[in-house]
Amino acid sequence: xxKLQIFTNGLVKxxxxxxxxxxxCPTLAVTTMAFNxxxxxxxxxxxxxxxxxxxxxxxxVIPDKVRLPAYITVIATFVxxxxxxxxxxxxxxxxxLGVFLPLIVVNCIILGRAEMxxxxxxxxxxxxxxxxxxxxFALTLVLMGSIREILGSGTWFGMTVIPESIxxxxxxTTPAGGFFTFGILMALVIYIENKTxxxxxxxxxxxxxxxxxxxxVKGGCE
Amino acid sequence: MxxxxxxxxxTMILVDNYxxxxxxxxxxxxxxxxxxxxxxxxxxxxxxxxxxxxxVTWPIQxxxxxxxxxxxxxxxxxxxxxxxxxxxxxxxxxxxxEIIMKKYMPxxxxxxxxxxxxxxxxxxxxxxTVLNIDNGYTFVESIVCALGAGFGFMLAMVIFSGVRKxxxxxxxxxxxxxxxxxxxxxxxxxxxxxxxGGLIENIFGTM
Numbered sequence: 001x002x003k004l005q006i007f008t009n010g011l012v013k014x015x016x017x018x019x020x021x022x023x024x025c026p027t028l029a030v031t032t033m034a035f036n037x038x039x040x041x042x043x044x045x046x047x048x049x050x051x052x053x054x055x056x057x058x059x060x061v062i063p064d065k066v067r068l069p070a071y072i073t074v075i076a077t078f079v080x081x082x083x084x085x086x087x088x089x090x091x092x093x094x095x096x097l098g099v100f101l102p103l104i105v106v107n108c109i110i111l112g113r114a115e116m117x118x119x120x121x122x123x124x125x126x127x128x129x130x131x132x133x134x135x136x137f138a139l140t141l142v143l144m145g146s147i148r149e150i151l152g153s154g155t156w157f158g159m160t161v162i163p164e165s166i167x168x169x170x171x172x173t174t175p176a177g178g179f180f181t182f183g184i185l186m187a188l189v190i191y192i193e194n195k196t197x198x199x200x201x202x203x204x205x206x207x208x209x210x211x212x213x214x215x216x217v218k219g220g221c222e
Numbered sequence: 223m224x225x226x227x228x229x230x231x232x233t234m235i236l237v238d239n240y241x242x243x244x245x246x247x248x249x250x251x252x253x254x255x256x257x258x259x260x261x262x263x264x265x266x267x268x269x270x271x272x273x274x275x276x277x278v279t280w281p282i283q284x285x286x287x288x289x290x291x292x293x294x295x296x297x298x299x300x301x302x303x304x305x306x307x308x309x310x311x312x313x314x315x316x317x318x319x320e321i322i323m324k325k326y327m328p329x330x331x332x333x334x335x336x337x338x339x340x341x342x343x344x345x346x347x348x349x350x351t352v353l354n355i356d357n358g359y360t361f362v363e364s365i366v367c368a369l370g371a372g373f374g375f376m377l378a379m380v381i382f383s384g385v386r387k388x389x390x391x392x393x394x395x396x397x398x399x400x401x402x403x404x405x406x407x408x409x410x411x412x413x414x415x416x417x418x419g420g421l422i423e424n425i426f427g428t429m
Contacts (some may be wrong), residue, residue, distance in 0.1 A: 021401065024252070027343050029245035072343075076306040102305045105404075106345045108249065121224060138346050171285055175243050176412040183398075183405030191397035202401050 006125055010133030016109045018189045021202050023109040026100050028178040031123045033040060034157050037145030039093040041138020043082050045131065048110050050078045052130030055118040062119075071114045072105065105202040109137060148172045148181055179201065227366045229426040230359075240346050240350055241378040242408075243415060247346030251379060252404060254337075261383040262376070267337040269372030274319070274352050275312050276368035279351040280328030280361050282307060298428040308351055316342045347377060 016022045023029045023044075054061075054074050062070045083101055086094045094101065115132055115163065118126040149155055152172030154162035162168075171177045186202075193199045247268070254264045284290075287307065315427060320338045323331040349423040350371045352373045354364040385407050394403045 023228060024248045025245050028248060065291060068342075069310070072309055073306065076309050080302060083305065099349050099356065103246075103345045104351055104353055105309050106343045106348055107307055108343065111343060130304050173243065174413075174416060176409045176416060178245065179405050179409035179412055183402045186398045186405065187395075187402035190399075190402065194397060 003125070003128055007128040007132040010129065010136040011139065012136070014133075015136045016112075016133050017137060017139060018186060019200055019202075020109075020112075021138060022112055023107050024182075026103070026107060027144065028175075028182060029098055030100055031148055031178065032152070032173045033096070033147040033149045034145035036093070036096045036141055037141030038099065038138065039086075039090065040097055041141045042133070043097075043135055044088060044104055044107060044109065045134025046082055047075065047078045047104050048113060048134040048137075049130040050081075051075045051110060051129060052113060052118040052126040053123050054078075055114045056121060056123040056126035059119050067115075067119065068111075068204055071111060075114070076105045076108055081175075107195060144181055144185065146176060147185075152177060223406040223425055227363065228420055230363055230367050231370040231420045233375075234367055234427075235374040235377060236415065237422055239374045239378055239415050240349070240371045241375055244349070246349040246364045247344055247375060250340065250344065250406070251375075251382065252401070254340075255305065255379050255383045255386055256267075257335075258380065258383045258387075263333055264337045264340075265376035265379045266373050267341055268344070268346065269369065270334070271316060271319070271338070271341050272347055272368045272372045272375075273365060275315060275347050275351050276354055276364050278311060278315060279308050280364045283310065283355050284361075294393070304352070304355070309348055312347055312351070313342050346371065346419040352426060378411070385411055 010016060015018055015030050015076075017024070017027050025038055026044070028046055030036045051071075055071060058070070058074070078101060081105065083094075086097075086101060113130060117129045121129070146156060149157075151169045154160060154164070154166070154168050172181065190199075190202075233382070234240070238244060239267045241248065241251045247322050250268070256263045268298055269291055283304065287303060291297055322334055323338075350368050354367055355398065357367075359367055379396055386404065387402060396404070
């Protein structure tokens, strides 16, 4: 794989949310507004980029047995930095994301990429992988946020796009609307895949799961 | 006091359900809910770990990271370490529980132990510990809140495993097969929990 391929891999071909089904919690929770999705995406991209580089540099130092706690510590450090930055410069976003900002630390995209890519590849490749995966995540969040915000609140990034006289489809901003939008979006992606013959088996769990080596219910999530 | 605790407990189960309303712990909700047995086992392990994690992280936050003196002033502020400390404590705790269980309670380990490693990186567990601090709950309130969150998780898991049983016989369009139809079903389940809004205020009064 050349450098460009590594970067674009996460955008479409292995889009973390729609193809690998990772990071579903923040995808559903923060996408009531496009701006929140963008903020979450950028925060996760920053953490992913930094942690991939750090873990790649440390890949020969970290003993295999304690690698998960070591990765979590590295990731938690960068998450704390992001928390402080967001709190200081974008307090509105800090309020909107709430507990999901510290929860980036258990986002399976980040642990998954550390385990699957950064621990086996050189720092530059890992940096590109982190950037591509992060942007793929951010793009999907913005897409979902846009759909839910335009239909549910009639605005897009805070600007009114649907005239006030038309009733809002407020279902879209409720939690149920989140599940619904995600389901429809994924069905759409699968429909396109079937048309183009580019199918991928989807399952929650083992492939991207950071706990798969220690897990007792192998295949239980298939 | 008792009314407030009961209000917290039932709010966590019905109104602020962790899975269906707050979107915490979606992975096990979609992943392990296929069979009722594993859904139940996973939920028991989650209830146990959530309560234990809260019992350990609350004192850490209030006596080590941000302790206050008698007048309520901060003695020192290490609050920025919260994320790192909490996730490491939870990870160590889960490992420790698994080792102890394996040695002294083999039957319990057989039933719950397999789910424990999965729970280390479960956002619902870290989420409940952080939210308890954010809400400024006392120790007892935190424990009740964690218990409620755990039982809410169990309720959602058990209901949803029933829904999925029905889904197995359904024949959706090809592109909806598998995960998409599961998500749409989850949407319908979440919608039913929307009906509980306002229930707690009417029973226990506004807090």
